[in-house]
Amino acid sequence: MRIGLLTDGGYPYVSGDARLWCDRLVRGLPQHEFDVYAFSRSEAQEDEGWVPLPPQVARVRTAPLWSVEDDGVTYGRRARRRFEEHYGDLAAVLCAPDSAAHPAGSPVPPVDPRDSTGSAPRAGTPGTLVPAEADRFAGALYGLAELAREEGGLASALRSETAVRALERSCRAPRALRTAREARVPDLLTIAAHLERALRPLSLDWYEDDGLGAVDLCHATSGGTTALPGLLAHLRFGVPLLLTEYGVRLRTHYLTSPDTSPAVRSLLAAFHGRLAAETYRRAALVTPGNTHARRWQERCGADRDKLRTVYPGMDAAPFAAVGESPRCADPDTLVWVGRVEPAKDLVSLLHAFTEIRKEEPKARLRIVGGPSGPEGDAYLGHCRALAAQLFPDEADGPHCVGDNPVSFEEIGGPELPTPADAYAAGAVTVLSSVVEGFPVGLVEAMLCGRATVSTDVGAVVEVIGGTGLVVPPRNPRALADACVSLLRDPERRERLGAAARARALELFTVEQNVAAFHGMYLEIVSHTPLRRVLLDAGGAPLPFATPAEAHVPGPWTGPAPRPRSVPTWAADAPVSATEAVR
Secondary structure, eight states, rough: EEEEEEEETTTTTTTTTTTHHHHHHHHOTTSSSSEEEEEEOHHHHHHHHHHOTTEHHHHHHHOOOOOEOOOOOOOOOOHHHHHHHHHHHHHHHHOOGGGOOOOOTTTOOOOOOOTTTOOOOOTOOOSSSSSSOOOOHHHHHHHHHHHHHHHTHHHHHHHHHHHHHHHHHHHHHTTTTTHHHHHHHHHHHHHHHHHHHGGGGGGOOOSSTTTGGSSSSEEEEEEEEEEEHHHHHHHHOOOOOOEESSSOOOHHHHHTTTTSOOHHHHHHHHHHHHHHHHHHHHHSHHHHSSSHHHHHHHHHHOOOBBOOOOOBBBBGGGGGGHHTTTGGGOOOOOOOSSSSSSSOOHHHHHHHHHHHHHHHHTTTEEEEEBOOOOHHHHHHHHHHHHHHSSOOBOSSOOOOOBBSSSEEEEETTOOOSSSSHHHEEEEEEEEEOOSSSSOHHHHHHHHTEEEEEESOOHEEEEEEEETEEEOOTOHHHHHHHHHHHHHHHHHHHHHHHHHHHHHHHHSSSSHHHHHHHHHHHHHHTTTOOOOOOOOOSSSSSSSSSSSSGGGGGGGGGOOOOOOOOGGGGGGGOEEGGGGGGO
16 A cells, blocks of 8 residues: 655654654554655754655655745736635635634535636546535635646745735625734734745645555645645545644644734634644544544544544653563652643642652652753743742751752753653652643653653543542642652552553554554545556556555445446546556
């Protein structure tokens, strides 16, 4: 089977959020072939290079989302009119109140293989053009994609004054949202710049017969912009789309844009919400990483019948030695491991530790992790100053060097060379976050057989499942009481740690993650009709050109089609094998 893997800011680059799990997925499925289509986030990421690729990666195509390049395309009068129409429709949908447009998850008219220009799709590319009956957002989105294909790009048009004026007209419309009507020129420029970046994939040259048209399945590793190539491949070539979201883009928008104006937040939230709903509608299956993400997807319009929860896969081997020796930890030490940033709420943890020290004077707290960006640097400095204020250096006598019970460290030093060493340093692992998606650090602590105390945020309760203590966020008193109870009860710590390790090995390993996606690959392809027949140089059907799963009979394939004079497999024009060489 040939998989088109769509990534954003991760695999195959050395740095990135989704790099590890994508690499483990690809390496865990050597029986399949992968074409990687990757977006990069910065020049520095590109300069760092790629990770070593396994032989099953046949091709890698990349596109930068961080740079702005002039495509040199000048539209004629007809093309400009089409752009104004489609971009205006897109802006109008974003500015319209929910009652005036299709809300997320509402029924959408069926797709017609013709666009607003009235032209028919090319042979062999079902659903290429935009249906006039489709909802307005989808019509505008696919209309812009078709315009980009015919004219050679959208970059100049999306950055033009025409785009800004279309946004302004929509914001000033009588029925526009109140927050949209309050948009000023700087807000309009910010929104137009965001839409230009989000819509760059529409102008790529990936949508050809020897590109995404040659894969059997597209697997988007996140939603939003990353999934756009999968949507176009589905409409133009009938390629099924599998969407994996370990973090919902709409939720990320709400969390990462607190300082923007109400108009910018409102319109960009509308865009991300509409794009998410369209992606969920087109996808064959949607795989959230946890129930927390699943609730967001359902709220954005995902069909429950398409949702399959697949937990991230962790490599348990590096933590095996620590997990099998639970008694090697310091019984008086608490450990926090993660990226230092305000969302981790280390301030509450430090205040909780003041209460812990009153009950357990020998207790120590080791904060292990580096800052996340400039904001993380400032927050780390604030936490260090607070720790020095709350816990002055203590000394056993007037001639001894003082020692602070709170230490700030990073993984990679002589004392803590690996994450497993960090978890091994303490008897209890603490998570104090106020915002969390899937708590990877918590799973690592579970694999190490450590008892945990966590705040009830994100997917924490789902991950813990009764093998650790959970307290409300921003409650130092409750956090302190839970930690003290575990510090005073070593037998309970050992029981919870053993149960946590067993749960992590059952649910959160690489093996279960790879097996789940392998099963879904086969399921999706078995439901996908054969699109074309590849012929060899002699004109005979090329053996094994199509995955065997596409031919598997059974009741799950739906009702049998009525007899036709022309076989289904010969409905489309044959493709020469020389044209499909990878």
